[in-house]
Amino acid sequence: MTDLHETATNSYAPTIAAAPYVIRAEMSSDIAARESLLDVCFGASRHARTCQRLRDGRLPAEGLAFSVDFEGKLVGTIRLWHVDAGGRAAVMLGPLAVDPSLRALGIGAALMKHAIAEAAARGHGAILLLGDPPYYARFGFTPERMETLALPGPFERERLLALELKAGALDRARGIILPSGKRVRNTDAEFQPSALAA
Secondary structure, three states, X not given: OEEEEEOOOOOEEEEEOOOOEEEEEOOHHHHHHHHXXXXXXXXXXXXXXXXXXXXXOEOOOOOOEEEEEEXXXXXXXXXXXXXXXXXXXXXXXXXXXXXXXXXXXXXXHHHHHHHHHHHHHOOOOEEEEEOOHHHHXXXXXXXXXXXXXXXXXXXXXXXXXXXXXXOOOOOOOOEEEEEOOOEOOHHHHHHOHHHHHO
């Protein structure tokens, strides 16, 4: 969307206007577009990643799966999942994906803020993720509480991050992070990537 504004010399120059996009709850009708977006952002090998093991056969945490619409198209997604973080309940964030052509609009940051606020409102104590430390640090994520936790597969230690929503939520957390969310039933299959791969 282009907007013209008057400069100090009274000439007009094009600028990018604020993009109107909507963050909303994920719907079953989002499946194909979400999976296509994830393929574009992470490649076909995304199903083999360590964090995917925490999501396989599970449903996202209730009320914590969001999509972004922009001009009638799904352009962003974020989901959180219940995990047992070494004896402490938490949610694991991921994947976060935004259409590469629209990343300059701040959709990723807006999704992160929305997901964190919703997780806090629902009473969750901590959010974990595997991601780029400089990007996620601006939302309060650090590796500090994660030294005694590990993922069930290969991962880069410095990328395992946490945000405590309640002080002490990760106290005494030790061991392997394991999935703990609701398992997929046949009637829930439409929410899982494997349903599309069949």
